[in-house]
Amino acid sequence: MPAASRRRFLSQGVALSGAIATGRGIAGDAKSDTPPGEPAWSRSLGAPILASPYGVPSRYEANTVRRQSPGLTRTPHSSVAFTPLASLFGIITPSGLHFERHHAGVPDVDPRAHRLIVHGLVREPRIYTMDDLVRFPSVSRIHFIECGANSGMEWANAAVPGVQYSHGMLGCSEWTGVPLAVLLEEAGFDRKRARYVLAEGADGASLTRTIPIEFALDDVIVAYAQNGEMLRPEQGYPVRLIVPGVQGVSSVKWLRRLEVGDAPWNTREESLHYVDLMPNGVHRQYTWIQEAKSVITSPSGGQTIAARGYQEIRGLAWSGRGRVKRVDVSTDGGRNWRTATLQEPILPKALARFRCDWRWQGEPAFLQSRVIDETGYVQPSIAALREVRGKRSIYHNNAIQTWRVAASGEVSNVQLG
Amino acid sequence: MFNWVEGLVAAAFALGLSAGADASRYDLGRTPTTAEIAAWDIDVRPDGTGLPDGRGSVADGQRLYDAKCASCHGTFGESTDYMALAGGVGTLASDQPVRTTGSKLNYATTLFDYIRRAMPFNAPKTLTNDEVYALTAYVLNLNDIVPAGAMLDRASLIAVKMPNRDGFTRQHGMGSVRGTPDTRAKACMHDCVANVRVTSELPEYAKGSHGDIALQTAHWIAPQAPASGSAAAIATAKGAGCMACHGVAKGVIGPAFVDVARKYADDAGAEARLVRKVEEGGSGVWGSAPMPGQAHVPAADVRAIVRWILGGAGD
Known part of the structure; x- marks a missing residue:
C-alpha cells in the first residue's frame, strides 16, 4: 500500500479499534482486532445470507471505482469514466x-x-x-x-x-x-x-x-x-x-x-x-486496429512506494493484432531491459498480465514496459511515435509509458526524450 | 438505406415464395416489413444514398438553430464547449489545429445524417426532414460554404463540396490486422539509451487535478460514512441527470442552482411550483433554452432535489 494511504489507514484503524473498545472481551484482549486481541468479527454473528442479494464489494473497497477526468468533457451524458487499473488484478475487468x-x-x-x-x-x-x-x-x-x-x-x-x-x-x-x-x-x-x-x-x-x-x-x-x-x-x-x-x-x-x-x-x-x-x-480515416501496447499498473503515477525492498512490478499488455509474445521491463528509463513473466493464458486480442521482480533500494528510477506481439511489432517510444504522427493526433497513442520513482518513493508521470 | 430488393424479398416471403430452408438455417427471427426497415434505416452515405425528400433554407435553419442549438454550440457555431461547428478552415496542419465541423468534415451528407439521428442532444430524432435540411444549410452558411439565400435539398446537398473533402487518407497500416505499422522499434536489451532525459512532467496545475491518487489506488480504505443531507441530494440530482444542464455554482445550459435559490429566496410557494416545473418542464425564466419535463425522476426525488436547491444548494 502506498505510504500516504497507509498512514491514513493506520490512523483511522486506531480510531476504529478505539471506538469498539467498550466492555470486556470474553477471550483475549478486546481492545484490539489484531493479535493478541480477538477481533470484533470473531466475537459476533455476521450478516445473514441475502443481506445483499446481488453481492457488492466490501465497504473497505469503496475507493475502487470508475472516475472521470475533471474538465475533459462538458456533459456527463457524452463523456467517459475510466477503469481503475491500478486496483485490479489478473486480466478480467469486473x-x-x-x-x-x-x-x-x-x-x-x-x-x-x-x-x-x-x-x-x-x-x-x-x-x-x-x-x-x-x-x-x-x-x-x-x-x-x-x-x-x-x-x-x-x-x-x-x-x-x-x-x-x-x-x-x-x-x-x-x-x-x-x-x-x-x-x-x-x-x-x-x-x-x-x-x-x-x-x-x-x-x-x-x-x-x-x-x-x-x-x-x-x-x-x-x-x-x-x-x-x-x-x-x-x-x-x-x-x-x-x-x-x-x-x-x-x-x-x-x-x-x-x-x-x-x-x-x-x-x-x-x-x-x-x-x-x-x-x-x-x-x-478508418484506423481500426489498436496496435500493441502495455503499461505498468503498479507501482504507477500518484502512488508512493511504502518501503524499500521487494516490489513486484505488475502491468498489462495487449495487441489488436493477436497475442502478446513478450513483455520487457526497464527500471532505468529504457537503458537496460529484462523480460517479464507472462501469466497464462495468453489469448488473442485480450489483456495479458505481466510481472517482474524488483528490489527497490531507494534510488531514483524510471519504470517502463514494452510489449512485442506475435507479429513481431515492438511497442514504440513516445518520441518514435511523434516522429511519424506529430503531437496533435488524439487517437491511438500506444507509446511506452514512463513512471518516475523519486528517492522519496513518490511515483509520477513523465515522458522521456 | 432501403433498397428495392428488400421490398421484393419481403413481398415474396409474405406470399410464401421464399426458397426452402437449407441445412444451416436456424429459423429464428422473421422477415421485417419494409415499413419496419424504412423507419430505422436513416443512414446517409457520402454519395447521397439515403437522403430523404424534403428541403430547407438557411433562413429557416437560423430560426431553428437559435431555438434548439445555439445554447450549446454558440450563436455562430463557435462554442468549443461541445463540437464547434464553424471556423478553423486551413488550420489543421498547424500547431494549433482548430477542429470544427467546417474545418474537418469531408462530406456535408454526414452533417445531415448526424443532425437527423442525434440532434438536438436532449431530444434526438424530433426534427422533420425539412428541418434537418434547413439546419444543415445554416451550419454550412455559418462556414461560408453556402450563401445566406441558399435552399438545400437532396441534389444540392450532394453537390456541396466541403473545404476538407480531400483531407482524409486510408493509406495506413491500421486498416487491417495485416497492415504494416508506421513505427519500427527494435527490442534492444542493453545499453539502449545514452542519456535518459525527462522531456515532460506533469504540469503544476495538473498535480492535484484528479484528487488523491494514493487514496484512490489503495488496496483498502477506512469505510466512508453514508451520504446524508446535501451529499445525498447532490447524488440524487446527478443520478437524475440534472447536472447535464445545471451546475451547483455555475450555469451550463440552465441556471446554476445557487442562482435559483437566490431568485426564490423569499417565495413561499416556490417549492410546489418548481416541483411541477421539474416534472412538466418550463421555459422563459432563465433564457431561451427550454427545460424539458423530467418524468423519469421519482416524485420523492424531485421534491428532495428542489428542497435542497431552495435551501441554498450547499455542500
Missing part, C-alpha cells in the same frame, strides 16, 4: 468497473421491446427479438476493449497523474453472444458485393460505425453477456457488438441495426471523430 463511454447517456432499453434488424445487401433481411438472439448457437471469448482515444491526452506532454486516467479507457471481459458471421449467413449476405457492415445503436445518438466485412466474418460477436451475466446497461444492455482488437467505438452498444453495404458510410464517428490527425493536416 463488469461494474469496465470503463464507460457514451455519446448520449445510458439508455434504459427494455429487452422485451428491443429489436435487431439485419438488412442491406442480403437475400433475406431479418428482424430478431432478444429471445431469438439468445437461442442462437453461442460463443464465449475473452477480449479487451480499448477506446481509440485512450492515452489521447498525453500526445503533447504528460497531462494526467495516474494510470486510471492515462490508460483507463481499457477493459477486458468474457463476452458471450452469437457470432456476427452466423447472422450474416442467416440473412444470406451478398458475397460478391458485401464489403462493409454498418452497426447502429439504439441510444439517443444512434451511434454508427462501419465494420469491414473481413472483420465481421472473422471474430465479431453480437454479445448479450459479459463476465457470465447479461450486459450492464452502460455496457450496451441488452445487446452490443464486440469487434476484437478494434478501437472501442466500433463495438457499438445497444445494437439495433446491421446493414450490409458495398462502401464505407463516413459517419460522424469516422470523419469528425476517431480519425487521426497527422502533422501535414491530413486525417487518417
Whole structure:
C-alpha cells in the first residue's frame, strides 16, 4: 500500500479499534482486532445470507471505482469514466468497473421491446427479438476493449497523474453472444458485393460505425453477456457488438441495426471523430486496429512506494493484432531491459498480465514496459511515435509509458526524450 | 438505406415464395416489413444514398438553430464547449489545429445524417426532414460554404463540396490486422539509451487535478460514512441527470442552482411550483433554452432535489 494511504489507514484503524473498545472481551484482549486481541468479527454473528442479494464489494473497497477526468468533457451524458487499473488484478475487468463511454447517456432499453434488424445487401433481411438472439448457437471469448482515444491526452506532454486516467479507457471481459458471421449467413449476405457492415445503436445518438466485412466474418460477436451475466446497461444492455482488437467505438452498444453495404458510410464517428490527425493536416480515416501496447499498473503515477525492498512490478499488455509474445521491463528509463513473466493464458486480442521482480533500494528510477506481439511489432517510444504522427493526433497513442520513482518513493508521470 | 430488393424479398416471403430452408438455417427471427426497415434505416452515405425528400433554407435553419442549438454550440457555431461547428478552415496542419465541423468534415451528407439521428442532444430524432435540411444549410452558411439565400435539398446537398473533402487518407497500416505499422522499434536489451532525459512532467496545475491518487489506488480504505443531507441530494440530482444542464455554482445550459435559490429566496410557494416545473418542464425564466419535463425522476426525488436547491444548494 502506498505510504500516504497507509498512514491514513493506520490512523483511522486506531480510531476504529478505539471506538469498539467498550466492555470486556470474553477471550483475549478486546481492545484490539489484531493479535493478541480477538477481533470484533470473531466475537459476533455476521450478516445473514441475502443481506445483499446481488453481492457488492466490501465497504473497505469503496475507493475502487470508475472516475472521470475533471474538465475533459462538458456533459456527463457524452463523456467517459475510466477503469481503475491500478486496483485490479489478473486480466478480467469486473463488469461494474469496465470503463464507460457514451455519446448520449445510458439508455434504459427494455429487452422485451428491443429489436435487431439485419438488412442491406442480403437475400433475406431479418428482424430478431432478444429471445431469438439468445437461442442462437453461442460463443464465449475473452477480449479487451480499448477506446481509440485512450492515452489521447498525453500526445503533447504528460497531462494526467495516474494510470486510471492515462490508460483507463481499457477493459477486458468474457463476452458471450452469437457470432456476427452466423447472422450474416442467416440473412444470406451478398458475397460478391458485401464489403462493409454498418452497426447502429439504439441510444439517443444512434451511434454508427462501419465494420469491414473481413472483420465481421472473422471474430465479431453480437454479445448479450459479459463476465457470465447479461450486459450492464452502460455496457450496451441488452445487446452490443464486440469487434476484437478494434478501437472501442466500433463495438457499438445497444445494437439495433446491421446493414450490409458495398462502401464505407463516413459517419460522424469516422470523419469528425476517431480519425487521426497527422502533422501535414491530413486525417487518417478508418484506423481500426489498436496496435500493441502495455503499461505498468503498479507501482504507477500518484502512488508512493511504502518501503524499500521487494516490489513486484505488475502491468498489462495487449495487441489488436493477436497475442502478446513478450513483455520487457526497464527500471532505468529504457537503458537496460529484462523480460517479464507472462501469466497464462495468453489469448488473442485480450489483456495479458505481466510481472517482474524488483528490489527497490531507494534510488531514483524510471519504470517502463514494452510489449512485442506475435507479429513481431515492438511497442514504440513516445518520441518514435511523434516522429511519424506529430503531437496533435488524439487517437491511438500506444507509446511506452514512463513512471518516475523519486528517492522519496513518490511515483509520477513523465515522458522521456 | 432501403433498397428495392428488400421490398421484393419481403413481398415474396409474405406470399410464401421464399426458397426452402437449407441445412444451416436456424429459423429464428422473421422477415421485417419494409415499413419496419424504412423507419430505422436513416443512414446517409457520402454519395447521397439515403437522403430523404424534403428541403430547407438557411433562413429557416437560423430560426431553428437559435431555438434548439445555439445554447450549446454558440450563436455562430463557435462554442468549443461541445463540437464547434464553424471556423478553423486551413488550420489543421498547424500547431494549433482548430477542429470544427467546417474545418474537418469531408462530406456535408454526414452533417445531415448526424443532425437527423442525434440532434438536438436532449431530444434526438424530433426534427422533420425539412428541418434537418434547413439546419444543415445554416451550419454550412455559418462556414461560408453556402450563401445566406441558399435552399438545400437532396441534389444540392450532394453537390456541396466541403473545404476538407480531400483531407482524409486510408493509406495506413491500421486498416487491417495485416497492415504494416508506421513505427519500427527494435527490442534492444542493453545499453539502449545514452542519456535518459525527462522531456515532460506533469504540469503544476495538473498535480492535484484528479484528487488523491494514493487514496484512490489503495488496496483498502477506512469505510466512508453514508451520504446524508446535501451529499445525498447532490447524488440524487446527478443520478437524475440534472447536472447535464445545471451546475451547483455555475450555469451550463440552465441556471446554476445557487442562482435559483437566490431568485426564490423569499417565495413561499416556490417549492410546489418548481416541483411541477421539474416534472412538466418550463421555459422563459432563465433564457431561451427550454427545460424539458423530467418524468423519469421519482416524485420523492424531485421534491428532495428542489428542497435542497431552495435551501441554498450547499455542500
